[in-house]
Amino acid sequence: MWYAGSVAHVLLDLRMVRGRLHGIARYALELARRVPAMAPDLRFSALVPPEGLPKDLGALAPTLPVHRALAGFLSPIEQPALAADLTRLKPDVFHATSFALPLFWSGPLVATLHDANHVALAQEYSPAQALYYRVVVGPRAKRASALVTVSEFSREELARHLKLSPYRLQVIPNGVDSHFQPPSVQEVRAFRERHELPARYVAAVGNAKRFKNLALLRHFAADLPVPIVLLAGKGAVAHELGLHENVLDLEELSEAEMPLFYGAAAALLLPSKYEGFGLPALEAMAAGCPVLTSDAGSLPEVVGGAALRLSPDDPEAWREATLRVLRDDALRAQLIELGHERAARFTWDECARRTVAVYRRVLEARALAPR
Numbered sequence: 001m002w003y004a005g006s007v008a009h010v011l012l013d014l015r016m017v018r019g020r021l022h023g024i025a026r027y028a029l030e031l032a033r034r035v036p037a038m039a040p041d042l043r044f045s046a047l048v049p050p051e052g053l054p055k056d057l058g059a060l061a062p063t064l065p066v067h068r069a070l071a072g073f074l075s076p077i078e079q080p081a082l083a084a085d086l087t088r089l090k091p092d093v094f095h096a097t098s099f100a101l102p103l104f105w106s107g108p109l110v111a112t113l114h115d116a117n118h119v120a121l122a123q124e125y126s127p128a129q130a131l132y133y134r135v136v137v138g139p140r141a142k143r144a145s146a147l148v149t150v151s152e153f154s155r156e157e158l159a160r161h162l163k164l165s166p167y168r169l170q171v172i173p174n175g176v177d178s179h180f181q182p183p184s185v186q187e188v189r190a191f192r193e194r195h196e197l198p199a200r201y202v203a204a205v206g207n208a209k210r211f212k213n214l215a216l217l218r219h220f221a222a223d224l225p226v227p228i229v230l231l232a233g234k235g236a237v238a239h240e241l242g243l244h245e246n247v248l249d250l251e252e253l254s255e256a257e258m259p260l261f262y263g264a265a266a267a268l269l270l271p272s273k274y275e276g277f278g279l280p281a282l283e284a285m286a287a288g289c290p291v292l293t294s295d296a297g298s299l300p301e302v303v304g305g306a307a308l309r310l311s312p313d314d315p316e317a318w319r320e321a322t323l324r325v326l327r328d329d330a331l332r333a334q335l336i337e338l339g340h341e342r343a344a345r346f347t348w349d350e351c352a353r354r355t356v357a358v359y360r361r362v363l364e365a366r367a368l369a370p371r
Contacts (some may be wrong), residue, residue, distance in 0.1 A: 010035070013061070014046045015073040017053055017097045021060075022253060024114055024275035025281055027150075027174060027351075028097040032062035032187045033354035035359075037254075042352050042359065047085060058256070059179075073097050079103050079136070086123040092127065093145070093362050095355075099133065101140040108362050111141055112148040113169070115276025117211075124209050140164040145362045148172050148355065153298035154276040166178065172355060173302075174277050175348030179256070182288030191260040195250065201229045202322060203265035203289065204247075211274040213294065219307050219315035221246045224322060228269065231261060262287035266332070267325045270294065273312045282346055285339030290332050291330035292318065307335065307343035 012032050015355045036044045045065040053061065067089055071081030083104035086094055094102065095110045099118070102109065118137075122130040138181045140160055141147060147169045149155050159166040192199065202224065206212035214232065220345055221228050228247045253261055262268060268284040268291045275297040284291050285306060293299045293314035294299070302308065308325070325332055 002058045004043075008092040008359075009043045009045070009361050010039075010046065010093045010095065011086075011089055012043065012046045012064075012095045013067070013097045013100070014048045014053065015069050017057075017099070018049050018051075018073070019054070022254060023165075023174075023277070024098045024278075025059055025117050025179055026060070026177075027114070029060045029062060030175065030177070030348040031095075031097065031352055031355060032064060033060065034348060035356055036064050038352055039356045042356075045091075047089070056254075060255070062242070073098075074100060086136075087256065092366070093359050097357070099137050101137055101144070103136050103140050104280050106143070108145045108366055109140070110146045110358055110362060111144045112150075113137070113141065113154070114150050115154050115271065115274075116161045117274065117276065119161040120157055121274060124211060133162075134203060145365070146170065146358050148173050148358060149238060150277040151298035151301055157276075161342070170358065172358075173346055174279050174282075174352055175346050175351045176279075176343050177197070177348060179285035180259045180262070180283045181367070183260050187260060188264040191257065191264055197229060197248075197250075197264070198227060199246075200226045200266055201264075202269060202285070202326070203225055204228050204230045204232075204269045204271075205280050206230075206232055206270075211272060213271040213312050215275050216271045216312065216315050217241050217269070218245055218316060220319035220322070223319050225326065226266065229261075229265070255303045258283065259287040262289040265289050267322060269318070270299065271310075271312050271318065272297065272299065275299055275302075281307060281344045284344035288336050288340065290335035291339060292321055292325065304342055306338035306339070319347070 014028050032046050047068045047069050050068050053176050054148050071077045082102045086105040090162055093108045099113055101111050118129050120132040143357045149169045150173055151172055155166050155169045155171055217228055229246055229250050231250050262284040268289050270281055270293040272294055273296050274309055278299045281291050281303050283295050291307040291308045293309055295309040296312050300309055306323050310321055
């Protein structure tokens with residue numbers, strides 16, 4: 001057990017890092033690779049999947065000690081297995097970096113809740129997922145030592161749906177990795193050739209869930225002089241949503257190629273109706289890509305005045321704005337400059353620094369608590 005003067009042990013949850021690297025997995029990895037150097041007086045380790053971390057993480061691979069979990073992330077026996085892991089490892093602080101909170105462990109818990117999707121948009125998820133949020137996440141969040149979220153929008157949504165005071169949640173925004181930079185002409189050409197892409201295209205990202213609103217594209221894709229290249233995970237989403245033939249599905253890309261995908265595009269279209277943060281907008285800006293985004297969810301908060309913001313329910317406005325960006329070089333240059341300045345405000349180093357401060361507050365409160 002930790003006490004003032006000893007080295008406190010902070011355990012980070014990386015159990016969700018498996019398969020395709022989604023936003024929450026990136027968040028957990030970015031923290032794991034940074035916090036040890038920012039707090040050398042603390043001891044850090046990570047809880048990883050039973051099979052270990054993927055071998056292709058590259059620069060994102062953490063160097064801190066790792067412990068293999070007894071059960072997989074959100075598996076049927078996750079909760080008793082997680083309690084056993086935490087009892088065995090005896091962390092002084094456990095950071096649940098996703099929404100899988102330990103229901104049967106009462107130790108000091110820092111929980112990051114990225115959004116309220118599973119309850120605010122329950123119809124988009126299975127009944128079991130919505131039930132998990134209400135039965136596990138909500139009650140355990142109320143007893144957490146500290147709660148973190150990524151935007152003011154998510155803070156208000158979580159407070160409303162989980163019946164929490166918004167003041168219980170501290171907002172610490174995500175960051176943009178430094179490898180998101182405008183690619184060179186040669187890099188762009190090689191990327192297009194490698195993936196057989198046209199000389200000019202508009203990018204879109206998301207998935208088939210209704211709140212991602214990619215079906216909006218079918219109302220104006222045929223009117224654009226260039227194709228929309230859609231990156232939506234497993235591909236075939238354009239066909240699934242009945243999008244026009246001017247929308248091209250692109251299979252999954254590696255993390256290393258994402259700056260090239262954005263940097264080679266004439267613009268990024270992000271028409272989502274609900275986002276807890278909206279990291280693709282910032283990553284595209286950092287890569288020198290003008291952004292058109294919906295005026296909904298957290299997106300206005302994230303992009304500020306550096307993107308064209310449009311109603312997610314007005315396809316005609318999206319058609320006209322996309323054509324403007326394609327035809328107006330001065331507008332494109334202005335959006336690129338504003339986007340680069342905006343993205344530079346969000347760094348993973350700052351996210352990690354503020355998160356370490358949360359750990360310290362929890363440890364200090366623990367040291368001062370009566371024994």
